[in-house]
Amino acid sequence: MRRVLAVDDTRSMLGLLVECLEDGGHTVFAASDGREALAALDTHRPDIVITDLNMPNMTGLEFIEAARQRPEGRFVPMILLTTETAQELKDEARRIQASGWLCKPFDPDQILDLVDQLT
């Protein structure tokens, strides 16, 4: 059982993700944008973060970049879950030390495997 922070601004996507993770027996914290995620990171100290990229207020990339500057976020796996595929964005993700890039739509089993694999 892991503590997972799920971040997505689309309520249905967030709902699916949270449910999938909870079905996998994990404790899930949900946030709807980067800013909330950053606050949740401090409060809940998750073992792994799965975040959307395009979000209002603070994007997934901005969030990870900010999170890596904090002790709470330094070695935590942070996965971008997105429909974006642009190489520039991936390059940016690498630069800010995102752990991985996962394409939507996601397969629930794949997500659960991933949590097991990385934590």
Added chain:
Amino acid sequence: MDQDEDYKDLFFTECDELLGELQDHLTQMNDGERGSEVLNAAFRAVHSIKGGAAAFGLDALTNFTHGFETVMDDCRAGRVQVDGTSLPVLLRASDMMLELLEHSRNGGALRQAEVHVVAQSLAALAGGGQPPAGSAPMDDDLQDEPDEATADTVTVQFRPGRTFLTSGHDPLRMLRSADRIGLAEVRIAGDLPALADLDPLACPWSWTMSFVEAESATLRDFFSIYDLCAEIDGIPTVGAPPSIPMQIAKASRNATPPMTGLGYTKSLRVPLDRIDRLVNLVGEIVITQATVAQEMSQTRQGSDDMLEHSIDALSRQVREMQDSVMAIRAQPIKSVFSRMPRIVRDLCATLKREVRIEVSGEDTEVDTSVIEELVEPLTHMIRNAMDHGIESPEERLAAGKPRDGVLRLTAQHRGERVLITLEDDGRGIDRDRVVAVALERGLIATAAGLSTEDIDNLIFLPGFSTASRVSSVSGRGVGMDVVKRKIQALGGRCLTRSTPGQGTRFQVTLPLTLAVLEGMIVEVSGERYVVPLSAVIEAIQLCESNMEHLHNGQVLVARRGEYLPVYELPELFGDDLPPDATRRNMAIIVDTETSGQVGLLVDRLIGQRQVVLKGLEANFKPITGISGATILGDGRVALILDVPSLIERQKHARRQQPQHRKETA
């Protein structure tokens, strides 16, 4: 996961919102707005729908939206010009998306051919005129691929990048996990730097990992997550390479758009009947509270400050509670208005008109029940304006007007009501024809004495229709009377004003809510009545010096230099004047919107109070001039006056009477 359906419903609701936004953005573009903000926002709406559609396995919607997204991305990157060529395609695509969404939601037949045509025109746009490449396959290939290529032993070279650890990866965890998918052997390779040069957070070595009987797809899933932070070689490809459409989104780095105030607000969906129960209950509490307060004030002798204070606080809180409950039911009128541009576009094609619609005041909040009932009359008004009001482009040019007509749809709060205006710049109402038709159909006895405004409003009479041809759009004989009936059923009024050659304006005023009303309670001949406070201007004392009597019996009151007609309530009800009529010495001035300001004679003012409206329709029958009833604090029933329609009725009666006399003379 049986909750998936719930999320799907939520997704559909989100799609409705997103499509509404998309329509708005496209309409803005259509109006000449080409800023990156609006382009990004439009892209994002399409993008979000695609993401969700793919997640919920809605293939038709996903494939179509994918092509759309490509074009929108090209638009925001400037590869495709947003102009007269591309915009119609985008608009059609957004309509088609709505159709596909409906199909996904409710099933039913899908117009495959049309979908294909629109998809092709999108593809043509994206390809810069090249033949359509068809919709690109989606990422689902990843899951659907056959796993036939299972190699016996696979050797993978894994070279972690310098940021492998700082990006949150852990070599030990990775090796343990790899063990679960068939890792047979791992060897370390690479040169260790001198201890002094060793960066504890960098990984200078690489691993050679041998897997036995591992499926290629499993290996690819396993390693793909390290793509960003390591170089990986040796994973066998299966069939086609993972078809991640790299070319789709060459998004600029600042592509994540600043959304226009559309912050995420947490929300909860509640069935309307539960809220209605709450509204009713709160209504009852308001009445009970008023009763209690009144009884207290009667039974209590002497002053009891504490009790009085508590009662005041209670009534304030009850009032606040009522406001909060009503706010739950309020929603922006946008949900209705946003459908109108689409209706206009469709009608343009059917009617061969060129019309653009300008919408403002979409954020005006109105009660849900009102919103739902508004779609039909509004649609009908727009149809009417486009069919009868706005001329064909040729006629317009001949009349020296711009080729495309303009419809202006606005909403604004006006006191306790919402005012919706629809203006067109068409030919206006043909008054001669209206009078001729009204006479012919026996709707009026004579045109004498009708003001131009009266004539314009004849079009609301049942059975009135000037369309000599029956078109599929608005000329079926059901016309503006249906609109009027619908609006009146909502406690609203509608009227029209037209300038020949320049256009017509329809005004609809509606109550913000159908449940409560801020009212002034007055007493007339021992009966209590409620006048909507929004209509009350002031109360004035009457004396001989400020009153005038006309020869026809009409009484006028002077107020700051102007004379206003004053009426006896029984007179408005059609009763004979009571003998005590002249003794009334107070009048409240009421704004009727249609007939200017009038005075209403009363015996005394009781006070202003929020009253819970109980419809007469459900309990008795509708009566012109009475919009409902309420129960006062003392348990008495008071009628709620609809002064404008009372005055209208009175005018009508007066008009009829002299005419009858003339005819019989």
